[in-house]
Amino acid sequence: MIFVEDAVVLVDKNDNELGTMPKLEAHIIGALHRAFSLFIFNSKKQLLIQQRAITKYHSGSLWANTCCSHPRPNELLSQAIHRRLDEELGMQCDEIRTIGTVLYNEKVTDNLIEHEFDHLYLGFSDQTPQCNPNEVMNYRWISLDSLYQDIEKNPSDYSVWFCYILKHMGFHQFTRWSQGII
Numbered sequence: 001m002i003f004v005e006d007a008v009v010l011v012d013k014n015d016n017e018l019g020t021m022p023k024l025e026a027h028i029i030g031a032l033h034r035a036f037s038l039f040i041f042n043s044k045k046q047l048l049i050q051q052r053a054i055t056k057y058h059s060g061s062l063w064a065n066t067c068c069s070h071p072r073p074n075e076l077l078s079q080a081i082h083r084r085l086d087e088e089l090g091m092q093c094d095e096i097r098t099i100g101t102v103l104y105n106e107k108v109t110d111n112l113i114e115h116e117f118d119h120l121y122l123g124f125s126d127q128t129p130q131c132n133p134n135e136v137m138n139y140r141w142i143s144l145d146s147l148y149q150d151i152e153k154n155p156s157d158y159s160v161w162f163c164y165i166l167k168h169m170g171f172h173q174f175t176r177w178s179q180g181i182i
Contacts, residue, residue, distance in 0.1 A: 008033040008070045013103060015117050020073045027058065030105065030113035036077055037165060038067040038085065040093055040123040046141035048129065050089065052159070053137045058112045061137065064159040066123070077119055089139065090130030093123040102168050106160040114161050120169070 007020040011034050026033050040048045047066070054060040067088055071080035078096075085091050099122045105115040129139045142150075151158055151166065 007073055008035075009073055010034075011117050013117070015101070023070065024057065027108070027112045027114065030115045032103075032105075032115045032117060033070065034077075034119070035070050035116040036068065036081055036119045036121060037065050037161065038081055038093075038096070038121045038123055039099075040066040040091075040125050042124070042126050042141055044141070046143055047147060048089075048125075048139060048141055049147070049162075050129075050131075050136045051138040053133060053135055055134065058108050059159045062159045063157055064162045065165070068118075068161065081121060088132055088135040090132065091125060091127050093125045093127075095125070096121050096123040098122075100169070102165055104161065104164045104168075106164055108160055116161070118161065118165070120165065 006022050006024075008023045008026045008031075010018040010021055010026070010031055012018060012032070015034065017034075021031055021033070025031070042048065049063050049065060050067070051061060051063050052059050067081070067085045069080065069084040069088075071077050075083075081096060082092070085093060099120045101120060102118050103116070104118065105113065108114050129136075131137070131139060148166070151163060155163060
């Protein structure tokens with residue numbers, strides 16, 4: 001029996017639902033599934049990034065975007081975003097909008113693959129995160145210039161999906177969003 005919390009929604013390349021699968025199994029075999037990634041900027045035009053807890057089953061201690069996860073079966077993306085933002089960072093964010101989607105297939109480790117149809121969201125908040133230590137070991141607000149420079153110098157410090165999304169969406173796109181087009 002699959003518990004809802006442990007299942008991901010399998011999709012095709014058009015994001016049509018195909019069924020469910022245990023999350024770990026989907027990452028082991030590289031099954032395409034639905035995900036979301038949230039990028040929250042503050043009034044200083046800095047992006048909130050998180051350092052994943054070292055105990056996570058993959059990408060522990062790596063830096064990633066503000067919040068990323070998977071909706072549960074029969075859960076709306078909007079509900080999943082707010083649920084995970086609260087679970088990971090103890091935050092609420094009322095100003096969230098969709099900014100697109102990406103489909104990627106990236107090897108995380110020799111045994112794990114991130115093959116996701118990822119819905120991208122942008123938000124705004126000046127709240128101070130209250131990190132759940134089971135999810136997040138650290139956070140920081142960072143300018144996009146500093147972020148891109150650090151990723152160029154230290155790419156292995158960042159999750160594969162975060163690097164993929166930043167490269168795919170482009171520095172100029174994120175800069176425009178951070179300038180207040182929310």
